[in-house]
Amino acid sequence: MITLDDVTLTFPDGDRRVIAVDHVSLTAAPGVVTGITGPSGSGKSSLLAVAATLIRPDSGRVLIGGPDGAPVDAARLSRREAAALRRERIGIVFQQSNLLPSLTAGEQLLVMGHLGGARDGGRADRAGRGGGRHRVDRARVAELLDAVGLSQHADKRPAQLSGGQRQRVAIARALVHDPDVLLVDEPTSALDQERGGAVMDLLARLTHERGTATLLVTHDLVHRGALDRLVTVVDGRLVPETAGAALHAA
Template sequence: MIRLDDATLTYPDGAGRITAVDHVSLTGKPGVVTGITGPSGSGKSSILALAATLIRPDSGHVWIGDVDAAKISRREATDLRRDRIGIVFQQSNLIASLTAREQVEVMGELGGHDERARRRLVRSHVEELLDSVGLAGQGGKRPAQLSGGQRQRVAIARALAHEPEVLLIDEPTSALDQERGAEIMELIHRLTHERNTSTLLVTHDLVHRKSLDELLTVVDGKITEHTTQHGASGASAAAAPSAS
């Protein structure tokens, strides 16, 4: 599970500071895809960066399971990302010289407290991961030989290689047409349920809304609306997201 508790983030702005995330509380529950949407500059990406432990909030808490990432060192945050968080960026960011299989296998080479165990874990289920994202038999292809949708599938498999409990995804359909985008969103939804990951997904494209279990709307750094597939909505729902 991932939980932001009253998190605030500011950036320098001339002589003062600008608030990017304003007392945000949210919970990403296991097996649930929680979408985050809002206008450009609303704070969506800053929320995702906090969740990814890439930056630390000015105040509040960022819980990854039982660890408060707002209170740990940079090195400990790096270890936390490597071991418990999977990240899919807006662009697939694949390495041009590596095959799809090698893109996933490289996740076993990131070191850590038990590097050998990590390497064994990743290599033991590379083919299963590629199959799960619809790329069975495509493991020997390099990025230039894959379509945009296939490259994004490789990126998803790579993010899941170390079996993270939290999956963070930034605009996964932005470079895809509507059909391919729908396929990627349905894939994320299925894998989240099958693997019981807590998935936060930033998106501006609500045509794929049916693939989200919950949707948070962010305006000026604040969550203004929280809707679910069951139709419950309202800012009050977002105010107490820790209830499961």
């Protein structure tokens, strides 16, 4: 689970500061895809960056489940501590797949495993579904590539994959360490409608199966059926969900 509690973020603009996120409170529950939408420049990506611990907010808390079940306030962590939390408990999928061109699909995941390192007390361990360290080896890579429908493409490099397939590799890579939180930024922006729908359906299925708390920024509501919940950001503030529903219906 991840909870943003009264989060405010500002950026300098000459002799003043511009508010990007304005006292936002939002919780993403395990096994639920929470979509975040709104006009361009409304603060959606800034909100996601705060959730990802990539930017420290001016005020408020960013609570992420800790190894013992107690939440950790990521807004109070040092840069080193935030980076460790991000590696171990947060999966991030960007608009572009950002795959390394010289590595195969399988190697992309193995490299992420070596960078992040294995961790004890993963969600499976805490729920009593297994014990020991979570190793990122070739068996783990094969499992994840199979989960995203790419088991036959493990040895292909990005140039040999379609845009949708590259995004699937990026999703598998984000899940390498079985994160508590999955943060996704405009996953369909570079895809046609059919491939975008397939990626959205995949994210929904993996979220439900793995119990991940997923926050997904999107401007494309064609695929809103894949979302369990949809919130709207306007001028850095969350619009009440009933008002947001009316906006999307209009």
